[in-house]
Amino acid sequence: MFNTLQQNFCSPLTLAFGLGIVAKLIRSDLALPRDAYSTLSIYLLLALGLKGGVELSHAALSEVWAPALATLALGVITPLTSYAVLRKFGRFDAADAAGIAAHYGSVSAVTFIAAQQFALSQGMPAEGYMSTLLTLLESPGIHIALLIGALQSSRDRLAVDAPAPRPTAEVVHEILASRSMVLLVGGLVIGYLTGPTGYEPVKPFFEGLFKGVLTIFLLEMGVMAAARLGDLRAVGVFLIGFGILMPIFHGALAVMLGHAVGMSVGGSAVLGAMAASASYIAAPPAVRMTLPQANPTYYLTASLAITFPFNLLAGIPLYFAFARWLGSGG
Amino acid sequence: MHTTVLSLLTIIAEAVLKERLIAELMQAGATGYTVWDVEGDGSRRLRSGDAPGENIRLETITSFEVADKLLEKLAHNYFPHYAMIAYTSDVHVVRGDKYV
Numbered sequence: 001m002f003n004t005l006q007q008n009f010c011s012p013l014t015l016a017f018g019l020g021i022v023a024k025l026i027r028s029d030l031a032l033p034r035d036a037y038s039t040l041s042i043y044l045l046l047a048l049g050l051k052g053g054v055e056l057s058h059a060a061l062s063e064v065w066a067p068a069l070a071t072l073a074l075g076v077i078t079p080l081t082s083y084a085v086l087r088k089f090g091r092f093d094a095a096d097a098a099g100i101a102a103h104y105g106s107v108s109a110v111t112f113i114a115a116q117q118f119a120l121s122q123g124m125p126a127e128g129y130m131s132t133l134l135t136l137l138e139s140p141g142i143h144i145a146l147l148i149g150a151l152q153s154s155r156d157r158l159a160v161d162a163p164a165p166r167p168t169a170e171v172v173h174e175i176l177a178s179r180s181m182v183l184l185v186g187g188l189v190i191g192y193l194t195g196p197t198g199y200e201p202v203k204p205f206f207e208g209l210f211k212g213v214l215t216i217f218l219l220e221m222g223v224m225a226a227a228r229l230g231d232l233r234a235v236g237v238f239l240i241g242f243g244i245l246m247p248i249f250h251g252a253l254a255v256m257l258g259h260a261v262g263m264s265v266g267g268s269a270v271l272g273a274m275a276a277s278a279s280y281i282a283a284p285p286a287v288r289m290t291l292p293q294a295n296p297t298y299y300l301t302a303s304l305a306i307t308f309p310f311n312l313l314a315g316i317p318l319y320f321a322f323a324r325w326l327g328s329g330g
Numbered sequence: 331m332h333t334t335v336l337s338l339l340t341i342i343a344e345a346v347l348k349e350r351l352i353a354e355l356m357q358a359g360a361t362g363y364t365v366w367d368v369e370g371d372g373s374r375r376l377r378s379g380d381a382p383g384e385n386i387r388l389e390t391i392t393s394f395e396v397a398d399k400l401l402e403k404l405a406h407n408y409f410p411h412y413a414m415i416a417y418t419s420d421v422h423v424v425r426g427d428k429y430v
Contacts, residue, residue, distance in 0.1 A: 289346060292411030292412055
């Protein structure tokens with residue numbers, strides 16, 4: 001375990017993330033230009049989709065359906081457990097709890113990629129269809145949490161002269177038509193249709209450069225996370241604990257589920273990292289638009305400054321170790 | 331030069347609201363708008379675009395009635411929860427009928 005942690009700390013990905021944090025702390029002017037950030041995220045998501053689609057083209061349906069169901073189940077469970085814990089133990093109001101739950105119900109693509117790379121580096125790569133699972137996990141959690149939040153808050157303010165709520169269709173459209181969803185699903189379809197031979201010519205660009213691009217992206221993630229460190233005081237001890245313990249619980253649950261449906265050690269570990277991760281790309285705008293009364297400081301700080309670094313540094317090796325332990329017969 | 335006095339409505343808001351605000355303007359009867367990305371800070375601090383901290387500045391030249399209607403709507407539906415300011419100023423334009 002100690003060795004794996006050490007290896008993880010010393011990977012360029014983790015160190016680049018650390019450099020981003022340091023840069024922000026010493027008030028360097030380092031920041032990725034906005035357009036570069038968008039471009040790199042398009043590259044990463046499309047590369048992810050393509051690779052997944054190619055793998056999917058030679059996977060049997062019988063192999064994929066059980067993990068897919070397990071993933072959907074996780075998409076339903078994680079926002080509910082998050083919401084319940086936040087309401088009951090954290091004493092958050094309905095909107096704030098739902099806002100945070102939407103983030104923990106959804107998934108962080110970068111955490112997913114980092115987990116995949118980690119499994120690969122341990123010589124136990126995850127299954128090829130994992131990106132399909134990623135797309136399945138992206139949106140249900142957000143919808144469920146937003147629905148709870150909308151229902152609860154409309155009950156809370158029945159008599160108040162409240163602004164009109166947004167139509168649900170608009171919210172659903174927004175998430176399904178979001179950039180990350182279009183790139184992931186689109187990439188999967190393209191990869192599936194082209195298959196390994198069609199993929200060959202673009203492979204050097206999408207695979208050869210992948211880790212390098214990811215390293216730059218994590219540098220920027222470090223800057224973004226560090227920008228929120230000052231808010232840690234504002235969110236309080238409970239949310240800090242939540243941002244670490246909730247992922248461990250969800251991660252362990254997902255690893256067990258993955259193991260139960262017959263996924264490999266690498267696959268269960270990556271599924272664990274997916275369920276443990278909190279979204280910071282798809283969820284924030286959706287929550288901001290639909291549950292404006294939820295305080296963004298809570299959900300952004302928890303997901304970006306607590307859970308993401310935790311998963312990157314310690315969570316992923318932890319889920320992996322647990323998956324290996326389960327895989328070796330427990 | 332003959333000019334007409336009209337209202338210039340300026341909205342500065344979190345970028346996540348861009349599409350919704352444009353729809354509000356057009357629905358209220360504005361005939362056009364200009365929007366651009368801006369940076370800044372204010373009493374609410376945190377925003378939530380995909381790169382946090384982004385704002386838009388949205389402007390439209392319109393009749394006093396439409397501007398007033400829009401201000402009222404913004405104050406009721408958006409001001410309570412979003413980082414946003416909006417104000418009007420008088421502008422002198424050529425071809426006044428283009429904007430109403």
